Amino acid sequence: MLDGLHHSKLPAQKKEVTEVAILDEVKGHYGRLQFYINGEWIDARSDCGAPVKNPATDGTIAELPSATSDEVSQAVEAAARAFESWRQVPIRERARLLWDMRARFDQNAEMLSRVLVQDHGRTIAEARGSVRRCIENIESACSALYSELKGQHVDQLANGIDQHQVWEPVGAFLVVTPGNIPMHAVSSFVPYALACGCTVVLSPSR
Numbered sequence: 001m002l003d004g005l006h007h008s009k010l011p012a013q014k015k016e017v018t019e020v021a022i023l024d025e026v027k028g029h030y031g032r033l034q035f036y037i038n039g040e041w042i043d044a045r046s047d048c049g050a051p052v053k054n055p056a057t058d059g060t061i062a063e064l065p066s067a068t069s070d071e072v073s074q075a076v077e078a079a080a081r082a083f084e085s086w087r088q089v090p091i092r093e094r095a096r097l098l099w100d101m102r103a104r105f106d107q108n109a110e111m112l113s114r115v116l117v118q119d120h121g122r123t124i125a126e127a128r129g130s131v132r133r134c135i136e137n138i139e140s141a142c143s144a145l146y147s148e149l150k151g152q153h154v155d156q157l158a159n160g161i162d163q164h165q166v167w168e169p170v171g172a173f174l175v176v177t178p179g180n181i182p183m184h185a186v187s188s189f190v191p192y193a194l195a196c197g198c199t200v201v202l203s204p205s206r
Contacts, residue, residue, distance in 0.1 A: 026114050030062035035071060038078035045071065055121030079172035079199040087169040087197040095145045098191060102138040105131065116183055134187035141191035169197030179205040 032049070034041040044065035052062040067075075089097075105112070109131050116127040173193050177185040182205050193200050 026111060026118060027061075029060070032063045032065060035065075035067060035075070037071070037075045038082075044068075052119065054118055056118075061118060075201050076172065076174075079201045083169070083172050083199040086194075086199055089197070091145050094195060094197070095142050098138060098142045098145075098195060101191070102135055102142070105135050105138065109135070112183070120182065130181070130184050133184055137184075137187040138191045141195040144192065145195050167196070172199045172201060174201050174203065176203045177205045 030052075032044070033052075034043055036042075044067065046066050046068050049063050049065040051060040052064050053059070054061045109128070112131045112134075113124060113127040116122055116130060117124055120127070122130070173189070175186065175189045175193075186202065186204075190200050190202065
């Protein structure tokens with residue numbers, strides 16, 4: 001009887017491993033990637049770049065272009081200009097937009113997980129956990145808007161003295177993500193910077 005139970009579990013275990021091994025790719029090839037600057041996707045002017053490999057097959061799934069100094073300046077200047085208006089957006093509106101971001105991640109969680117498998121070589125279970133962590137980071141940034149960033153007023157800190165604490169956004173940030181946690185690293189910084197009223201220039205890992 002024990003022997004029968006042992007063998008009855010083998011097909012299910014084998015099937016699970018097989019499904020991971022033959023996980024369908026989201027796309028065969030993404031082509032030459034573009035830059036997103038000032039609300040628009042633009043083609044890179046440089047011919048330099050690097051292939052993006054699928055670790056499971058060693059096949060090229062995309063080409064990552066290198067930005068010229070002018071393109072970098074264009075991105076930084078766009079973020080600096082956007083900061084002047086974004087910093088004035090009320091906390092409630094920032095929270096609404098971040099919750100919209102969270103909803104988009106949730107709606108596309110499975111697709112994002114499969115992209116991560118193809119690009120990073122993770123198992124599908126690990127990728128789903130990483131995407132879920134991204135969603136949790138966005139939720140945490142939304143919560144910080146109300147719990148930490150609204151400022152503070154303390155009456156009678158001492159005789160005749162009140163205290164006011166006000167948080168001010170500081171500007172545009174550069175975020176460079178590492179290769180080992182490409183998607184998670186973005187969510188660990190970008191939502192919080194946006195919640196604080198700052199803008200971001202993002203340089204993903206190669």
